[in-house]
Amino acid sequence: DTGVSQNPRHKITKRGQNVTFRCDPISEHNRLYWYRQTLGQGPEFLTYFQNEAQLEKSRLLSDRFSAERPKGSFSTLEIQRTEQGDSAMYLCASSLRATGVYEQYFGPGTRLTVT
Amino acid sequence: AQSVTQLDSHVSVSEGTPVLLRCNYSSSYSPSLFWYVQHPNKGLQLLLKYTSAATLVKGINGFEAEFKKSETSFHLTKPSAHMSDAAEYFCVVSDARRNSGTYKYIFGTGTRLKVLA
Numbered sequence: 001d002t003g004v005s006q007n008p009r010h011k012i013t014k015r016g017q018n019v020t021f022r023c024d025p026i027s028e029h030n031r032l033y034w035y036r037q038t039l040g041q042g043p044e045f046l047t048y049f050q051n052e053a054q055l056e057k058s059r060l061l062s063d064r065f066s067a068e069r070p071k072g073s074f075s076t077l078e079i080q081r082t083e084q085g086d087s088a089m090y091l092c093a094s095s096l097r098a099t100g101v102y103e104q105y106f107g108p109g110t111r112l113t114v115t
Numbered sequence: 116a117q118s119v120t121q122l123d124s125h126v127s128v129s130e131g132t133p134v135l136l137r138c139n140y141s142s143s144y145s146p147s148l149f150w151y152v153q154h155p156n157k158g159l160q161l162l163l164k165y166t167s168a169a170t171l172v173k174g175i176n177g178f179e180a181e182f183k184k185s186e187t188s189f190h191l192t193k194p195s196a197h198m199s200d201a202a203e204y205f206c207v208v209s210d211a212r213r214n215s216g217t218y219k220y221i222f223g224t225g226t227r228l229k230v231l232a
Binding site: 003004031033035040041042043044045048055056091093095102103104105106107108109 | 147149151156157158159160161164205209217218219220221222223224225
């Protein structure tokens with residue numbers, strides 16, 4: 001399968017613990033996005049990478065959140081000192097910089113439950 | 116600021132009858148618009164996209180959407196619903212501000228489509 005993959009698919013953690021999620025985009029895609037989706041809502045933008053550079057961060061991304069894309073390929077999203085409000089589906093998407101419309105391709109998501 | 120409003124949180128139709136999912140957008144720029152579908156425990160799948168080339172856009176699985184600038188709408192339709200169409204549907208506008216290369220997505224709150232046998 002050559003789509004966007006995310007690991008783990010599910011994560012249950014206790015409040016205060018750190019968690020890290022991984023996203024592997026489609027191989028030739030240079031743009032990578034993270035979104036968060038809570039129950040009954042549409043996904044909300046968290047952050048964006050073009051190659052290895054993090055070019056935009058949402059105000060939703062508190063200082064407990066950090067994202068990296070070290071070699072412009074896979075990306076990680078870390079949440080430190082998790083809180084119950086962090087429980088959500090974390091979605092990764094990638095797209096290719098090209099002329100025309102930049103549709104994004106989404107992974108299956110990582111569902112985080114903070115107990 | 117750009118935004119989308121999905122006018123119905125839930126829509127129920129009988130199998131074989133038409134589907135209409137409504138979406139209105141707000142944009143200061145010429146918008147890029149999309150519809151995505153999300154089946155339970157599956158990723159978001161692109162149904163169709165508006166590229167400004169044609170106002171009537173055809174997508175996968177028989178879905179269509181019509182861009183109406185005068186009404187700022189981008190409603191999704193399908194002539195005949197199938198049981199497999201039951202899912203959550205999201206209308207999306209891409210943040211395509213001039214000189215901004217992010218093109219991040221701004222999602223609507225979603226419409227859950229239920230198809231009755």
